[in-house]
Amino acid sequence: MHNQDVYDLTIIGGGPAGLYAAFYAGMREMKVKLIEGKDELGGFLLTYVDKTIWDVGGLPPMRCAKLIEHLVDQAGTFEPKVVLKQTVDTFNHLHDGVIALHTDTGDSHYTRTVIVAIGRGVAEVQKLDIHSAQDYERSNLHYTIQNLDYFAGKKVLISGGGNSAVDWALELAEQACSVTLVHRQDSFRAMEHNVSQMKKKVDVRTPCYIERFYGNGQRIHQVGITDSATGETIRLDVDEVIVSHGYTSHVSNLARCGLDMQEGMLVMNQLAETSVPGIFTAGDCATREGKVRLIAGAFNDAIVAVNSAKRFLEPNAAGMAYVSSHNELFREKNRAL
Numbered sequence: 140m141h142n143q144d145v146y147d148l149t150i151i152g153g154g155p156a157g158l159y160a161a162f163y164a165g166m167r168e169m170k171v172k173l174i175e176g177k178d179e180l181g182g183f184l185l186t187y188v189d190k191t192i193w194d195v196g197g198l199p200p201m202r203c204a205k206l207i208e209h210l211v212d213q214a215g216t217f218e219p220k221v222v223l224k225q226t227v228d229t230f231n232h233l234h235d236g237v238i239a240l241h242t243d244t245g246d247s248h249y250t251r252t253v254i255v256a257i258g259r260g261v262a263e264v265q266k267l268d269i270h271s272a273q274d275y276e277r278s279n280l281h282y283t284i285q286n287l288d289y290f291a292g293k294k295v296l297i298s299g300g301g302n303s304a305v306d307w308a309l310e311l312a313e314q315a316c317s318v319t320l321v322h323r324q325d326s327f328r329a330m331e332h333n334v335s336q337m338k339k340k341v342d343v344r345t346p347c348y349i350e351r352f353y354g355n356g357q358r359i360h361q362v363g364i365t366d367s368a369t370g371e372t373i374r375l376d377v378d379e380v381i382v383s384h385g386y387t388s389h390v391s392n393l394a395r396c397g398l399d400m401q402e403g404m405l406v407m408n409q410l411a412e413t414s415v416p417g418i419f420t421a422g423d424c425a426t427r428e429g430k431v432r433l434i435a436g437a438f439n440d441a442i443v444a445v446n447s448a449k450r451f452l453e454p455n456a457a458g459m460a461y462v463s464s465h466n467e468l469f470r471e472k473n474r475a476l
């Protein structure tokens with residue numbers, strides 16, 4: 140290990156908490172690395188790119204994809220080192236207070252402090268486990284929606300009973316030729332108001348599930364839908380099939396490295412400290428009284444965690460960064476704007 144390779148701060152997780160921490164740590168002039176398990180930044184937001192976000196302070200309502208773009212741009216302001224496609228599994232302390240982080244690719248990263256911002260873990264979409272489903276993933280079987288307009292004028296079948304399935308059904312009801320939604324149970328895990336709206340606008344079939352696809356190996360033409368109460372199967376003509384069965388999360392082994400956990404989350408105090416010195420936490424993976432599990436809450440945690448990390452390294456450092464309106468670091472950048 141060369142001294143050059145030791146970072147002041149390494150952030151694990153490239154969701155809103157990790158991205159904002161990368162920006163704020165730049166304001167504190169720290170040498171920063173961010174490690175993300177997936178091949179792109181954005182965190183859980185990547186699972187609802189087409190939704191509109193209203194509740195981030197000071198921002199006009201915008202598509203989540205746009206918000207991700209802004210977050211990633213802002214995170215890059217001070218040019219942190221970004222490592223993608225590596226999941227941090229374990230860590231251990233070396234000499235001189237250096238912490239070694241070890242990833243699933245066999246790589247190690249060296250740092251003096253860490254912010255764990257792993258949210259709900261590395262989320263993988265829950266795929267449909269039926270014959271030939273994989274064949275259609277490149278054509279008309281979708282696990283997420285990037286562009287609602289693509290479905291305009293088409294016969295759409297949606298499977299799922301959570302908020303995303305219901306929201307998509309409602310949105311597509313406005314522009315698709317027809318929308319049928321199937322769900323294994325009669326009850327939904329979604330907002331009541333949206334469910335009752337959906338029942339007015341969409342052909343809802345419960346308790347039903349997708350039994351099989353009929354297609355030519357290139358595209359699905361019909362879907363076999365089975366009623367689990369009667370066992371009867373019918374065939375529906377479709378242009379597009381959307382499956383929204385949620386996500387499985389691979390929560391990291393980090394918890395097994397001596398970090399105190401509560402109900403699967405990392406215990407943090409008011410200073411975003413975990414039970415291990417030098418390791419801080421931010422965002423949805425953390426818990427404390429009054430914790431806010433929203434994007435805005437992740438930003439606040441990130442600031443507190445970065446300030447604590449800074450003072451861990453330099454006990455006499457200021458409690459927080461100079462506000463951006465007075466901060467010398469932005470003098471040149473302000474001229475450019």
Ligand SMILES: Cc1cc2nc3c(=O)[nH]c(=O)nc-3n(C[C@H](O)[C@H](O)[C@H](O)COP(=O)(O)OP(=O)(O)OC[C@H]3O[C@@H](n4cnc5c(N)ncnc54)[C@H](O)[C@@H]3O)c2cc1C
Binds near residue numbers: 153174192195434
């Ligand atoms: C359907 C839905 C809609 C929502 N809508 C809103 C909304 O309108 N407004 C709002 O404020 N909030 C909303 N939220 C909540 C918001 O998404 C979360 O609060 C936010 O994503 C938390 O950010 P985070 O950075 O803590 O975690 P995440 O966004 O989960 O990001 C964590 C990142 O860490 C990575 N990671 C995990 N483990 C490792 C590891 N071991 N090594 C490396 N990388 C790792 C993951 O791949 C991921 O990229 C919504 C949530 C859902 C599910």
